[in-house]
Amino acid sequence: MPSTEQRAPRPTGPAGPSGTAGITEGNALEFLVDNEAAWGRLAGDIAAARSSVRAMVFMLDAPYVRLAFERDPPAAVRPEVLLLEAARRGADVRLVLNHVTPAFSPANTTWPVERFFRRHDPEGRVRVRRLRTPQTLPIHAKVIVIDDRVAYLVGSVFSQEYFDGRRHLIEDPRRGAPRWRGALGVPVHDVSVRVEGPAVADLDDAVRLHWEHAEPSLGTPGGTWPRPSPGPAGKTAARVTRTLAGNGRFAGRPGGETGIRDSYLRALSAAERLVYLENQYLTCPEMVDALVGAVRRAPDLELILLLNIRPDVPYYVGWQREALERLLAGVGAAGRDRVGVFTLWSHETREGDGGGGRTRILRDHVHSKVAIVDDSWLTVGSANLDGLSLSHSQHELRRPPLIRLGRPLGAASLRGDPWQARASEVNLAVDGDEAGRLRRDLWAEHLGLPGGALAERPGGGWLGLWHERARSKLDGLRAPVPAVSDVRVLPYPHRDGRLPRRSDRPRDHLRALGVDPERVEVLERAGRRPRRGR
Structure with missing residues (x-):
């Protein structure tokens, strides 16, 4: 997996080689x-x-x-x-x-x-x-x-x-x-x-x-x-x-x-069962390679990513597409069964429709910067999974x-x-039970389940649960009379590790998932009517 962004900077300073405070x-x-x-x-x-x-x-x-x-x-x-x-x-x-x-x-x-x-x-x-x-x-x-x-x-x-x-x-x-x-x-x-x-x-x-x-x-x-x-x-x-x-x-x-980068790399190198990331961006090749390495190293590891379909920074749409395809190619066909990429949506019955079945849907913007590993480590703060937040500005380099x-x-x-x-x-990086508690709180919101139902790993695995919940939402959207559910996640469409064209556009993204955008109002922004024929 060649890349023009492989060289790692080696910062120095009185705070230590990486600038990380003590525990x-x-x-x-x-x-x-x-x-x-x-x-x-x-x-x-x-x-x-x-x-x-x-x-x-x-x-x-x-x-x-x-x-x-x-x-x-x-x-x-x-x-x-x-x-x-x-x-x-x-x-x-x-x-x-x-x-x-x-x-x-x-x-x-x-x-x-x-x-x-x-x-x-x-x-x-x-x-x-x-x-x-x-x-x-x-x-x-x-x-x-x-x-x-x-x-x-x-x-x-x-x-x-x-x-x-x-x-x-x-x-x-x-x-x-x-x-x-x-x-x-x-x-x-x-x-x-x-x-x-x-x-x-x-x-x-x-x-x-x-x-x-x-x-x-x-x-x-x-x-x-x-x-x-x-x-x-x-x-x-x-x-x-x-x-x-x-x-x-x-x-x-x-x-x-x-x-922050060094903290991520240490946690991913020790991950065994679960890596859950929800982040505004994923464009950093070094972070993608660390995720690939974790999936390859740990045969029982499940990787769940919650991302945006449309990053809001110039050039990030293409760079995130490169990163996701790099990830899916890097883990191989077998590894892709243990990797899930999802997006977040708001979905409601249209006001004044009298419950007639026509619904509207709008992508949500994931702005959080959360990572949870094995329910025993987490980090949260301001850092995205792009080079700017971790190691070097991709805009300045490219x-x-x-x-x-x-x-x-x-x-x-x-x-x-x-x-x-x-x-x-x-x-802030945290060791201990706080990781599991935060995971359950977040997943209850995203998956439409009570937090108590998210304590024990189900027989089909955590990724299986996410696929099941996302599939239930898809089934409702594909139904002759589209239905609204408490589930807010959808899978990111890809085939053999390749993303569909224009997957950053909501109508094309949903169409790639088998949703007819003529029967569901697909909004671009709140308060704006959907565009037709796109």
Whole structure:
């Protein structure tokens, strides 16, 4: 399986060869599935903050984001308002913003955030700094540390279209009106984690590192702060892992860090029974080869992937297709019986149809970054399974036409080794029973089964259960009168390891599964009628 992306970077730095913190004992973790839960919990903790709130974010689309909807007035749950209120109570509030170049990028939300604080915080209580990053190498992690005792790893950017509940309704007014910064227009599935205990200090280190390398923007410049030392809050062992750019972006870490990649590779090399991945992207050849190696090495291993049919980054549609075909070819015909690739959908009876049988279906956007191995190890955080999040930017290495064209316009400013071009990512790796509990919670949502039914491996295996549930949904979609079920997953169509043409297009994707798109309304985006004849 030849590839142009085989060379592995070898980062160095004071955090160790991969930049991975040590294991901390005594943590309490709360996994927050979907942003109705995650954002609401975060809003409550910021509203209760007394001593400090420190954060770094990818995007904060002020003033259009509401973290929750049960409070009155709604302005009280805008994140920038919550931060200002905490500062007025005397908390030390610091915010690192991802200042993307070129400045006209939709991902650059620096100016509206700064405009809010200039207008409403003339005293400069909230301290803001910018970290300039090329569009292709952003701060992708979203880390918030509150009162030196609670930390959040939030999966989604703070853009209202990412708000969603566990039902993933096709139409949900809480996702807001379409914005020029938005690109999805579909329900979003995500996973975040709330942390208490000693691991909070390592998460705080990630914010501190970026704060120290950012440019003061608002408020007094402010130096560093004492490292928190929270005591035990639970019984869970956890390790904070990071990805950092090299090429001298961070002083003392000339080669950056690849701790998240290394954590994945260690876990996959020891997998024996189950690898479950749900992720926004799968484009990294090194990760694909590690999955192939795990399936070949362990004869009883089942690999289950939950992915998007349409990645939302330029060139990723083709690169993910290459990755999936590389995976399916690499495991061979026999190994493909132990590999399942699935997608996520919202499916409802059309409003006003009177139950007449005509239904509508819309792809969901999997934004989570979760891996579970053998119900004994998991990782969750901000890192996708693309090169940018793990080892090197595929855009910088391959230099596709859009990237080359953008350079004269300031769309990228990479200098140095493209193998050290990476985003800033933060994950949490966890050993123990938390892995099985999170798996059951996620699968209950996706498969439409109670969590108690997902504790013991069935006789036909976990992959057999996924195929069975996906097949039941397909049967309902193929029926003369299409039926809606609680199951939300469908198999990714392929034949002998080859994906059908245009499988990133919902109508063609479903047609390849034997679903007649003339009898089921196949939506491209929420609120938009389906196109005919595609």
